[in-house]
Amino acid sequence: MIDYTYQLEAYDYHLPPERIAQFPAPERDQARLLMLNAGIAQATHHSFSDIADYLRDSDLLVINTTRVFPARLLGNKETGGKVELFLLHFPRRLGPAQSNPEWMEASATALIKSSKRPKVGSRLFLGDRLHARVDSLAGNGDAEVTLQYKPAEGQGLDELLQEYGQIPLPPYIQRAQGTTPEDGQRYQTRYARQTGSVAAPTAGLHFSDTLLGRIKSKGVQIASIVLHVGYGTFSPVRTDDIRDHRIHREWVEISAQTADLINRTKDSGGRIWAVGTTTVRALECAADNRHQVRPFTGDCDLFIYPGFSFRIVDNLITNFHLPKSSLLFLVSALAGRERILEAYQEAIVHEYRFFSYGDAMAIINRP
Template sequence: MKVTDFEYYLPDELIAQEPAPVRDESRLMVLRKNGGEPEHRLFKDIVEYIKPQDVLVINDTRVIPARLWGKKEGTGTTIEVLLLTRRDEHTWETLVRPGRRVPPGTNIIFDAELTGTVEAVVGEGCRLIKFQYQGVFEQLLDKLGVMPLPPYIRKQPADPKRYQTVYAREPGSAAAPTAGLHFTPELLQRIRDQGTSIVPVLLHVGLGTFRPVKVDEVARHRMHAEYYSVSVETARVINEARARGGRVIAVGTTTTRCLETAAREKGAVKPGAGWTEIFIYPGYHFQAVDGLVTNFHLPRSTLLMMVSALVGRERLLDAYARAVQLRYRFFSFGDAMLII
């Protein structure tokens, strides 16, 4: 299977540069796995498609201001650092630009209170950096860092909270789980009020989710590891819902990666935590996830491949062509799709 099999035409003006004025009033395309024409609704109508016996699974990771700019000691060269994964109290795996300018031993000065030393090269563009700081690291990030928006979004949102889900809890992500951006507290309560369980999992979004595919053959791509966690209570609720005939509806591709990593035979989800490199593309057989809430993804991306595995590549690309025709908004701040 070729990466070019996941190409599609998208006019630049359909790439959303800011979120919808109201979270749950973005548009929603409903695509059924068993066929039929897509339905076109508002996101707040999603409650009509979720049944009381279902379970809605969310990723409650929180985006940190993970993008920092510093100066290379000795030359003053500007260095951009994106925090990806915390290895210990002082050490992070990072994405560095320009990487060729920062070999091991390089010192980077971010502020009088924060410096870093490159300890090792850990992949293309990635470096282990040990930070030295005074005070609390998270407070320094709030002071010096910015929200790491994708490169196709050209300016920071007026309200930074719009790049966080309303249920974001555990800091650690370098990007938002954007399917969840459409939910409001009121909409979540409406879903609970009809008897549907809503449970959290955790996957800290890192390089694995948004690194571009640079190989020609899909199967040759390797995902970057991301940290995940599934609690005993979440696993219990999911497994009991499935035993009653309910569906597991994942909010986002990150939630899907988490659940499928934790899934065992017959769809049972096992609690636990660790690192996942799971890569889901057509031919994959889903064990835990029955439905998916997701945004419209970049051409050739691993996210587009994952959604294709759930609904079929040709059917998905047909739906994307329809979305372009109907002027849906694409990517992180764009509209949503429900696959059931």
């Protein structure tokens, strides 16, 4: 007998296109907040800034401090045709180019978009001081490339990408003229520090400096982890049974200080609030059988879907996720599939804004 819980179709819902947010709320903390509280049958409606009222001084708020880099590069092929290079991770620096030590090199995996796929060995011109050589082409569409760049004085690769690249907004956000300066600011959390993501941990976009200050003034501690969001987060699930889906890998770092703070909070009876599904994934990936977090650095391929036993996370702050997506599986594992889908329908009726630039949801399993 087929268990409907694990069928991909069980995670589908109809979203009117106008509910997909194309721009962020005017103020970060004034997005709307739908709250699912385990102690209350009905969902309740709030402003995101109200989240501070639900945090106690014994709680720990865990944030992901990854920073999105300009992974989308536009340029021309040697033939003159237009080309788009989408870097799937921050390039690995290799050192000076052998042919000209004034130029530096870095390697990366990328997607190449052009009318005709460039050949191995060909060059792409992405700016006066930024080129790329195509080293190999894979059958899945990925390409291995070597970036060749000439930094100005005091400039590194990060700054050069800022000069020539664009912030890679998700495909459902339409920008006819490319990303705007506002996107460069708003598609980045206020606490972003470590460069490495191709997509923002979007639940964190709602926290303003004022709200963070208010939360700290209540005595709530804030700890940080790093999970660099990869392009795989947008990969569609193609298996009828979600358990057969192969989840993507993402790089995680949890310091000894953060692990200790989490473990002391749990030992003292405090609640762990995760900001975003990326934080959930990182914390549960680093959890041991004693429900403790260990310091961790490396790739995480943890796949969370209904039936998963959470060891660390009590409550979650998140956005609304795409139908049939692995992120929808994750929130369903925490709150229950039926309750999540009911809440999504209520959000649609009440004209909430969905996805990366949209409104937020709080799942409180420990009131």
